[in-house]
Amino acid sequence: MKINTIFNVFTPKDVKFFPxxxxxxxxxxxxxxxxELIFSSSKDQIKDCCHRIKxxxxxxxxxxxxxxxxxxxxxxxPFDREDIHALSDRMDDVIDTINRSAQKIMLYEPNIxxxxxERMAVIIKQSTHEIRQAINELPNLRKNDKNIRQYCKQxxxxxxxxxxxxxxxxxxxxxxxxxxxxxxxxxxILFELEMSxxxxxxxxxxxxxxxxxxx
Amino acid sequence: MKINTIFNVFTPKDVKFFPxxxxxxxxxxxxxxxxELIFSSSKDQIKDCCHRIKxxxxxxxxxxxxxxxxxxxxxxxPFDREDIHALSDRMDDVIDTINRSAQKIMLYEPNIxxxxxERMAVIIKQSTHEIRQAINELPNLRKNDKNIRQYCKQxxxxxxxxxxxxxxxxxxxxxxxxxxxxxxxxxxILFELEMSxxxxxxxxxxxxxxxxxxx
Amino acid sequence: MKINTIFNVFTPKDVKFFPxxxxxxxxxxxxxxxxELIFSSSKDQIKDCCHRIKxxxxxxxxxxxxxxxxxxxxxxxPFDREDIHALSDRMDDVIDTINRSAQKIMLYEPNIxxxxxERMAVIIKQSTHEIRQAINELPNLRKNDKNIRQYCKQxxxxxxxxxxxxxxxxxxxxxxxxxxxxxxxxxxILFELEMSxxxxxxxxxxxxxxxxxxx
Numbered sequence: 001m002k003i004n005t006i007f008n009v010f011t012p013k014d015v016k017f018f019p020x021x022x023x024x025x026x027x028x029x030x031x032x033x034x035x036e037l038i039f040s041s042s043k044d045q046i047k048d049c050c051h052r053i054k055x056x057x058x059x060x061x062x063x064x065x066x067x068x069x070x071x072x073x074x075x076x077x078p079f080d081r082e083d084i085h086a087l088s089d090r091m092d093d094v095i096d097t098i099n100r101s102a103q104k105i106m107l108y109e110p111n112i113x114x115x116x117x118e119r120m121a122v123i124i125k126q127s128t129h130e131i132r133q134a135i136n137e138l139p140n141l142r143k144n145d146k147n148i149r150q151y152c153k154q155x156x157x158x159x160x161x162x163x164x165x166x167x168x169x170x171x172x173x174x175x176x177x178x179x180x181x182x183x184x185x186x187x188x189i190l191f192e193l194e195m196s197x198x199x200x201x202x203x204x205x206x207x208x209x210x211x212x213x214x215x
Numbered sequence: 216m217k218i219n220t221i222f223n224v225f226t227p228k229d230v231k232f233f234p235x236x237x238x239x240x241x242x243x244x245x246x247x248x249x250x251e252l253i254f255s256s257s258k259d260q261i262k263d264c265c266h267r268i269k270x271x272x273x274x275x276x277x278x279x280x281x282x283x284x285x286x287x288x289x290x291x292x293p294f295d296r297e298d299i300h301a302l303s304d305r306m307d308d309v310i311d312t313i314n315r316s317a318q319k320i321m322l323y324e325p326n327i328x329x330x331x332x333e334r335m336a337v338i339i340k341q342s343t344h345e346i347r348q349a350i351n352e353l354p355n356l357r358k359n360d361k362n363i364r365q366y367c368k369q370x371x372x373x374x375x376x377x378x379x380x381x382x383x384x385x386x387x388x389x390x391x392x393x394x395x396x397x398x399x400x401x402x403x404i405l406f407e408l409e410m411s412x413x414x415x416x417x418x419x420x421x422x423x424x425x426x427x428x429x430x
Numbered sequence: 431m432k433i434n435t436i437f438n439v440f441t442p443k444d445v446k447f448f449p450x451x452x453x454x455x456x457x458x459x460x461x462x463x464x465x466e467l468i469f470s471s472s473k474d475q476i477k478d479c480c481h482r483i484k485x486x487x488x489x490x491x492x493x494x495x496x497x498x499x500x501x502x503x504x505x506x507x508p509f510d511r512e513d514i515h516a517l518s519d520r521m522d523d524v525i526d527t528i529n530r531s532a533q534k535i536m537l538y539e540p541n542i543x544x545x546x547x548e549r550m551a552v553i554i555k556q557s558t559h560e561i562r563q564a565i566n567e568l569p570n571l572r573k574n575d576k577n578i579r580q581y582c583k584q585x586x587x588x589x590x591x592x593x594x595x596x597x598x599x600x601x602x603x604x605x606x607x608x609x610x611x612x613x614x615x616x617x618x619i620l621f622e623l624e625m626s627x628x629x630x631x632x633x634x635x636x637x638x639x640x641x642x643x644x645x
Binding site for chain 1: 597600604610613614617639642
């Protein structure tokens with residue numbers, strides 16, 4: 001039903017959803033900050049970063065659970081509940097893929113972490129910052145819809161850049177005549193970083209849908 | 216609620232959904248036609264095909280977005296809205312995997328494109344034609360439900376054939392003692408083609424669910 | 431809307447859902463039993479196990495279809511219908527990944543099936559038994575919610591164990607200097623087993639959500 005808009009949903013009683021979504025956005029930003037740090041770290045420091053990312057991933061799971069339970073305890077129609085649920089789910093996917101990227105780097109111990117992978121990590125970090133800014137604007141969606149659109153557009157731009165980096169990276173991996181094990185390690189890590197960018201972009205796309213729907 | 220049937224939903228006011236679903240079906244057919252063309256093309260022509268497929272994928276994204284917004288602007292219950300949304304989402308998945316198949320062929324430049332891959336592409340093309348015919352029948356679902364069932368059955372038959380081709384292809388790749396890079400390229404391309412067949416079959420399965428529900 | 435609880439949904443008229451969910455749980459258990467058997471079987475016996483698992487997968491598809499149609503024929507609100515649908519879908523994902531694991535073992539014919547893979551299969555078997563017990567308790571959810579929570583907790587514990595086994599398995603595969611084809615076969619089979627564990631855990635997580643919501 002179109003009767004409920006996000007503004008009905010987020011009546012005084014329901015404003016609790018905003019801080020939880022903000023917390024979730026912080027999880028993404030902190031996870032992505034640590035992911036970028038990996039690329040300028042020693043082996044031991046890499047482990048620290050990965051453990052911190054894992055902590056954020058666990059925190060993300062808990063926040064998603066709290067949002068889900070809060071949605072069940074609140075009188076709102078399924079339609080809008082679905083949107084909040086979907087948004088928190090998509091952010092949970094982001095921290096999951098960031099965590100998987102980090103775990104693969106720690107576990108596989110590739111001989112090198114090339115520049116193009118670091119560039120992907122920088123894009124991931126920057127994009128999660130945009131996500132957080134967009135999420136922070138949600139309580140004032142009607143007034144600030146242009147800002148949110150702008151953040152999502154920026155994410156889309158970076159996603160296209162990441163696509164090019166990924167394609168070039170795969171070609172390099174295929175051409176550099178490394179041994180099989182290294183080749184597979186590199187491909188898997190690069191793939192996981194690309195997945196993170198995709199999941200961030202999907203979150204951005206969904207934020208744009210919310211703007212279209214409620215602004 | 217079972218009160219709404221697709222016929223209530225598609226009241227005069229809402230017939231706009233049919234042309235959009237038809238457009239989406241055209242995107243799949245055109246993408247799949249180009250994918251098959253790749254296998255009888257020179258290197259330069261392959262690039263043209265891939266760019267055309269990419270264009271269809273972008274078009275698919277836009278149509279999905281339009282359907283999604285139209286659903287929000289139309290007074291219908293969530294239940295049936297979900298079905299239209301799910302149908303357009305599944306078709307979007309099909310063009311995404313067709314595009315990924317094409318991109319991988321262009322990017323990886325494998326030494327050969329074996330016959331069994333071409334056979335997969337032919338199955339993909341034929342199946343998207345069945346999807347389009349089924350989608351075209353939706354406005355007359357009640358009268359033509361047998362036709363739609365027939366299209367879906369044909370898709371299922373081809374999906375089983377594609378499964379056999381995939382399995383045989385993988386075994387060949389493992390037995391042909393090609394070098395690591397070629398092996399990985401071949402495996403990835405074949406996997407992506409198989410994913411396209413799967414996504415088409417899932418669309419077919421969903422169309423059958425719609426028939427069961429509303430015919 | 432929060433008006434419907436699972437107890438309203440499952441009014442006398444709708445108890446038919448419980449036996450269907452039980453049947454689905456049996457499919458998972460039988461599939462997982464056969465999967466474990468593979469690891470103590472001769473080559474010919476492996477084929478038998480795989481065919482039996484395939485049969486269960488087909489049966490799972492049919493049950494999911496029946497649940498889906500029954501949901502359409504029953505007067506319940508979308509919200510709770512979604513939960514039943516999602517639960518049966520998640521169980522269907524489990525038997526799909528179990529089947530894919532078995533098919534890959536049969537198709538790839540790896541030189542060895544190492545102990546850590548068998549340990550994964552044991553975890554899968556044990557976890558599907560927990561799923562079945564939890565599903566069996568659903569009709570008495572309110573009285574037995576503690577039991578269901580306990581089954582889900584056990585699944586979560588095994589999932590963590592499987593994560594460690596997977597990580598150690600991948601490192602072994604990378605270190606054992608096997609040839610490329612064997613390496614890829616092993617990695618793919620291990621990945622598919624890990625996917626099965628994940629899908630079981632997701633079913634467990636969803637069962638916990640149901641407990642939180644309705645108990």
